[in-house]
Amino acid sequence: GGLIMGTGIESSSHIHGLFQHTCVAYELVLADGSLVRCSPTENSDLFYAVPWSCGTLGFLVAAEIKMIPAKKYVKIHYEPVRGLQKICEKFTEESKKKENSFVEGLLYSLDEAVIMTGVLTDEAEQNKINRIGNYYKPWFFKHVENYLKADRTGIEYIPSRHYYHRHTRSIFWELQDIIPFGNNPVFRYLFGWMVPPKISLLKLTQGEAIRKLYEQHHVVQDMLVPVKSLEKSIQTFHVDLNVYPIWLCPFILPNNPGMVHPKGDEPELYVDIGAYGEPKRKQFEARASMRQMEKFVRSVHG
Numbered sequence: 001g002g003l004i005m006g007t008g009i010e011s012s013s014h015i016h017g018l019f020q021h022t023c024v025a026y027e028l029v030l031a032d033g034s035l036v037r038c039s040p041t042e043n044s045d046l047f048y049a050v051p052w053s054c055g056t057l058g059f060l061v062a063a064e065i066k067m068i069p070a071k072k073y074v075k076i077h078y079e080p081v082r083g084l085q086k087i088c089e090k091f092t093e094e095s096k097k098k099e100n101s102f103v104e105g106l107l108y109s110l111d112e113a114v115i116m117t118g119v120l121t122d123e124a125e126q127n128k129i130n131r132i133g134n135y136y137k138p139w140f141f142k143h144v145e146n147y148l149k150a151d152r153t154g155i156e157y158i159p160s161r162h163y164y165h166r167h168t169r170s171i172f173w174e175l176q177d178i179i180p181f182g183n184n185p186v187f188r189y190l191f192g193w194m195v196p197p198k199i200s201l202l203k204l205t206q207g208e209a210i211r212k213l214y215e216q217h218h219v220v221q222d223m224l225v226p227v228k229s230l231e232k233s234i235q236t237f238h239v240d241l242n243v244y245p246i247w248l249c250p251f252i253l254p255n256n257p258g259m260v261h262p263k264g265d266e267p268e269l270y271v272d273i274g275a276y277g278e279p280k281r282k283q284f285e286a287r288a289s290m291r292q293m294e295k296f297v298r299s300v301h302g
């Protein structure tokens with residue numbers, strides 16, 4: 001529901017678009033109790049208004065979705081890149097290549113990143129298979145950081161299911177704030193099978209004081225901006241937030257009718273800049289900073 005009524009993105013979105021762009025029809029129950037089907041040719045105004053409507057137009061009860069065949073493994077290539085300009089250029093270049101089934105970047109500081117590209121394959125070199133989803137394995141973002149620290153490129157074959165869940169165990173990097181020793185090998189081997197905790201459980205057990213602290217000293221924000229504004233956007237978020245790692249995930253935005261579309265008539269390559277964690281900016285003020293960032297995102301047509 002949320003992936004359609006809100007939005008959904010993956011590292012394959014530079015080819016397939018956002019989750020809603022893989023949907024070809026919806027069925028909704030409207031406020032008057034009627035069941036309505038909509039598609040690009042049937043009640044098309046409703047069809048294009050559904051994404052980003054967050055449940056305000058009706059209750060989504062069915063969706064017809066295009067299936068995209070998967071293979072056994074994702075052959076992933078890790079490449080450390082230094083220098084913000086180089087990072088943005090490399091990320092944009094890889095995102096434009098149709099032969100990359102997956103593209104993703106993890107930015108560890110203003111000028112250090114690992115750019116990952118992946119292709120689906122049924123064949124794998126046995127000594128390069130890495131089942132990253134096993135509970136005792138290092139958190140994925142820490143594993144990726146090792147390529148940066150060692151300053152080396154690498155190739156691995158990750159079982160597809162493990163790849164799709166690569167950020168699940170550590171909730172991207174949110175778990176390091178909740179269980180700081182969670183990536184310690186001893187903890188992983190003994191208790192790794194117990195994580196991640198259910199987000200709903202965390203919310204349920206969170207007192208009012210902790211909730212307020214989170215609200216004031218923690219961000220979970222995805223800024224969707226045209227890829228041509230990537231460098232400027234990262235610089236702005238560095239000043240306004242200073243949160244690392246940052247998730248970079250490209251997506252193609254078609255010029256469909258509806259609330260969110262590019263400025264021009266053609267489809268445009270965008271990037272999701274995901275900032276999750278505790279801002280290190282001095283005197284961070286949650287509400288004011290968010291308003292400032294929203295203003296910036298609008299100014300670059302994000």
Ligand SMILES: Cc1cc2nc3c(=O)[nH]c(=O)nc-3n(C[C@H](O)[C@H](O)[C@H](O)COP(=O)(O)OP(=O)(O)OC[C@H]3O[C@@H](n4cnc5c(N)ncnc54)[C@H](O)[C@@H]3O)c2cc1C
Pocket residue numbers: 001002003004005006007008009010054055056058059060061171172199
């Ligand atoms: C750990 C974590 C990792 C994530 N990683 C990613 C990621 O990699 N990529 C990504 O795109 N997103 C990611 N997300 C966010 C993700 O998009 C949302 O979690 C997802 O949209 C939630 O879907 P949901 O069905 O649970 O919707 P909810 O969170 O329950 O709802 C989202 C919105 O949609 C509305 N809604 C939901 N269902 C319906 C319905 N049937 N009819 C009408 N309105 C409805 C709700 O009213 C609400 O406004 C992540 C979230 C978490 C917590």
